[in-house]
Amino acid sequence: MHLNYLMQLDYLLRLFLAVLCGSAIGYERNSRMKEAGIRTHFIVAIGSSLIMIVSKYGFQDQFGWLNMTLDPSRIAAQVVSGVGFLGAGIIFTHRQTVIGLTTAAGIWATAGIGLAIGSGLYAVGLAATAIIILGQILFHGKIKWLSSPKNEQLILQIIDEPGAAQSIQKIFEDQHINIISFKAAANKESAELIDLKILIRVYESYNISKLLFILQDNPIIKSLEF
Template identity: 40%
Template sequence: MVLATVFGGMVGIEREWSNHAAGFRTHILVCLGSATIMLLSVYGFSDFVDEPQVRVDPARLAAQVISGIGFLGAGAILRNGNMIKGLTTAASVWVVAAIGLCVGAGFYTGAGICTFLVLISLYLLNRWEKHLLRHRRVQEVELVIKDDPGVLAEIASAFGEQGIQIANLRMNPAEDHPAERYMQLIFSLKLQNPERFIVALERISLLEKVISLETGNMDAGKSRGAKSGSVSM
């Protein structure tokens, strides 16, 4: 049980360090609980082994842990528009349950190797993946514009001149202006150079027909009738 606590904590500390929903204590509890259930399955029913009408199956409780842990993992998955977050954390909770079962069953070698590989996947491979996909970064930009001809073309031109590729565009009526002709635009952009992205935002924020402009980690806003040519990080 102590070993399960250590292995679960080693995985959980990486999730905690990255500010994910299921962190240090959650992973410890999942791993420790799984190990305890496995110990119960192996040793808890030893008094009934010799009973003629009783069939002891140590894998039965383990199977319930594997299927039941999915409910906990689902709580770590969040959806925001077309972006889904938390899948890796949910997977780490599930694999920590498997580590706990291995420890509880006495399969310490498998539990140790699995913990080592999980840490490599979450830390080293995560950094390698970010480095590999650094030129495929996707950024969302939300605009509210006056629905006049030519506005969308000006915005697309501002992105195109800076080498920014538009991956997706969603258009909705602006909820804040139901009685007027305003449109909400949500761009999904593929970025290669953050500095050129800021230049494009500054140019778009100066357009007369653009009412507001927001991004996930940047904000360039202006109220109706007022101009703003700056983008704050």
């Protein structure tokens, strides 16, 4: 019994190390404004570590007198593949932003938790659940270096005057907002207006309302669609 607890402590250590590694990779991706950031990578890391532990140790025959031969890898592999199709169904693209990656990774990791609990690795399964929940709460916090980037599209109608488009662009630069695309076109209804379609990338922690208030107070902007 004592040896069993020591083994499960070793499994917990592996989970925590997987979290650190996955989070480190996710932080690097997040710093480069990639869609799959810290949350996605840390969940995938802990999920894969958990399923590996379950596949290697969770199905060992605890009743030697039964003389059973088990092939647990086949079970774990089928679960991973099946849940992969399930997770793919909730990933989609909206405004050039990939949505659903973290949820899909969470479903995949949850499958690992189910395997752990079902195979008797209660401490590992419960610990993985707590780590994922706490990690999601932490990484969803309004902390810039922990938040993930997202794309937002703004459609503006501005007065056609010299330097108007450049003045709008400067507003985004002053707010340290990354502009992905900035397209200007003549308004079809009025020769005095210009249509701007702007795609920006901001962190989840950024208060987009602040930007909208700044734009609405600008006299050259006649309409704003978010």
